Amino acid sequence: MTGIVFAGGGTAGHTSPLIATAHAVTELDHDVRVTAIGTARGLETRVVPAAGLPLELIDPVPMPRRPSGDLLKVPFRLRRAVNQARDVLRETEAKAVVGFGGYVAMPAYLAARSLKLPIVVHEQNAVPGLANKVAARFARHVTTTFPDTPLPGATMVGLPVRHEITELDRADRRDDAIRAYGLDPAQPVLLVSGGSQGAHSINTAVAGARDRLLARGISIIHVLGLRNISEADVDIDDEQSGAGYRPVGFVDAMADAYAAADLMLCRSGAGTVVETAVVGLPAIFVPLPHGNGEQARNLEVLLAADAGVQLVDAECTPDRLDTLVGELIMDRTRLAGMSERARDAVPGDADRRLAELIMSVIN
Template sequence: MSVVLAGGGSAGHTSPLIATADALRRTVPGIRLTAVGTERGLETRVVPAAGLPLELVPPVPLPRRPGRELIKVPGRLRGAVRRAKEILLEADADVVVGFGGYVAMPVYLAARGLKLPIVVHEQNVVPGLANKVAARFADRVAVSFPDTPLRGGEFVGLPVRRGITGLDRAARRADAARQFGLDPARPTLLVSGGSLGARSINTAVAGAREALLAQGIGILHVLGLKNITEADVQVDHESGASYVPVAYVDEMADAYAVADLMLCRSGAGTVVETSVLGLPALFVPLPHGNGEQERNADPVVSAGGAKLIRDADCTPETITRLVTELATDPGTLSRMGQAARSVLPGDADERVAQMVLDVARPGHDEQAAR
């Protein structure tokens, strides 16, 4: 059986793709998998690292305003669809599963033209354009959150790698702390704005760093690949707590294991992973776009597993106050963790993989030829 998985741009698209690919490999040993992305996305790094062959199509971004770039979209889309069709034929695909992003639309359209079964997975509460279009002709549509308004959507959760869902944070904490140069006996704040970083979060933490360290709170700060500079160095405070800045973490399980509290954006992947792990969070939704990040956070915040901070309110003073209140109160953190864990399913990888296998039609090319 041959499955083509399309999705890219950010970790929000690539992480569920990789998790689903892992579930397919566990379920059907020897299955042929091909990932499709663009040269602009994180997929050029993380997909090959996950052991998946990666094929590229030209990106077709949709401009937010009318103009010359918008006029070029139809021609670019035709070229991308043509390349996507070549990839599907070369892979002898039996089924396509898409996770959104620039790459998804041409792959969906190419699959439809070849009469291939299609499974769509939408990560956010507010669906993206490619998945909205594909949901109209897909065989199955899966969504991460129960209130996602997508035609035919089945609530299954967000596929997360087994290295995350099966993580024993307490058992791994000491080893993870040593890797990062942190003290496992001290409360630790994990800070991350996603794979690209978040300027407002980074700025607020820089301003709050001294006060938090003085309270004995360690900080693991994932700044983002493009944001770290030579000035970002480890700080060991006289309190015994340390500030450890890193550009990127390849194995987030280690970062989660060392953390007692997380300060982060509320992309679907982060919301689901912290929820499944029972890791209390302070969510700072991205203020741009269509508001999907705030809506992603709603279920966990409503359950008491996280708190919401508006981007405009993400100041050093706010971060100092909230982190100090929570990180130094183990009872509150425990209650928040239990609440977070009750919200979202942790087996979405297997559910989506089963959807893919249910609709796959091996031998479709031979049937079409006859």
């Protein structure tokens, strides 16, 4: 049986394409044994086993954002993590390593190189991360989600997305999905999510606009993030309009949330940008204001197609949300046009395309 190790973790931006690609590989060849490498501090400890994939943990090697004593510890931590990753590659008899970035990717790439194993890199963001920049110099193949990602020799394949997303019929599942949240299908629904970690600015703005949006008859499904939800976050129903507010920490079945929504308010991580486009869910994107600017770059393909709306983080205020959401969610013609253009803007078969490339490497 052929072994392939997949490396990527930390957030859903890394784990979701990893899971989608691993499943696509096993669909192509049932004799392939896939194993994921992650760290104990990432979302992968929850979602990878839930997806039916074996997970091996190694120590994380975070890069300090500022010069400090921790910077001196990086070489020792990296050496230990590389040794741990090398042990996993040997134990699983891996024939290749497929990396998606994140803390865990660099040790896996270096371990694979030391064992002379072929490496396939996938970069989900328009601006690549450090691990994928390094690995692109010696990887067998480098693939990207977006067309202009600056990595040498890169091929755009799109972002691997799970079948429950690519095959989602939002119109067919809408009413049942809305009722599952205890909401009225006759009311428009706004889905809010700042990603797997949540987003403070979005959560704060929605909290301030919530009562006004409910009074307009707009129901809200609010994914606050596991670290942000508290006992004070409770269901609310507006007696006059009949609209409801449903706060949750995390959504495992994101396809149902997409199906329930008429409009989404969200960050613009690559996963969210591509998934909303694939299912045709119109969205207001609020790019993360710090970092290396990749979230704003991720949006370029949708903005060029007039398939999304960008809202600057500093302008994500209760008053602005009340006006923007209120106007957009009631404009059915505009929403339908955004939905159609979004579907045309991104590939929906990236999981298969990347899986075929991986199999060509080991065969």
